[in-house]
Amino acid sequence: MAELKKMEDFQYDIPEMDEPVIGLENEPKVQRNIDLPQSPKRKLRNISLLEKAIGFLLLVAIIGIAILTIQVRTSITQMTNQITETQATIQDKEESALKLEQQKNELSKADRIKDVAKSKGLSDNFENIRKVK
Numbered sequence: 001m002a003e004l005k006k007m008e009d010f011q012y013d014i015p016e017m018d019e020p021v022i023g024l025e026n027e028p029k030v031q032r033n034i035d036l037p038q039s040p041k042r043k044l045r046n047i048s049l050l051e052k053a054i055g056f057l058l059l060v061a062i063i064g065i066a067i068l069t070i071q072v073r074t075s076i077t078q079m080t081n082q083i084t085e086t087q088a089t090i091q092d093k094e095e096s097a098l099k100l101e102q103q104k105n106e107l108s109k110a111d112r113i114k115d116v117a118k119s120k121g122l123s124d125n126f127e128n129i130r131k132v133k
Contacts, residue, residue: 106112114124 117124
């Protein structure tokens with residue numbers, strides 16, 4: 001099993017000691033700078049105005065791209081629905097045209113025309129009929 005590594009604990013509330021160190025009175029006092037981790041507030045102070053503006057513009061660009069992506073997908077979906085509806089309408093009209101064509105072929109048969117003509121009192125005049133080959 002993995003064990004946690006021991007981290008060095010920083011204590012921020014330790015008061016500085018201004019007491020003279022025994023035996024080092026002849027040496028000049030040198031203050032040591034201790035690098036403590038910076039708080040987030042202090043880190044934000046170190047960021048320049050240009051960096052903040054670039055970060056803000058980057059955030060706005062990402063949000064804008066996300067909104068545009070959603071808008072484009074929505075318009076694609078709408079167009080796909082319109083295409084599907086149009087194709088269904090075309091298919092219905094093609095079926096209707098096919099049925100009408102079949103009816104026309106049935107109604108224009110020579111036998112049927114002769115029957116209708118006889119029922120209306122017309123006679124056959126074979127002298128006026130010519131066959132084209």
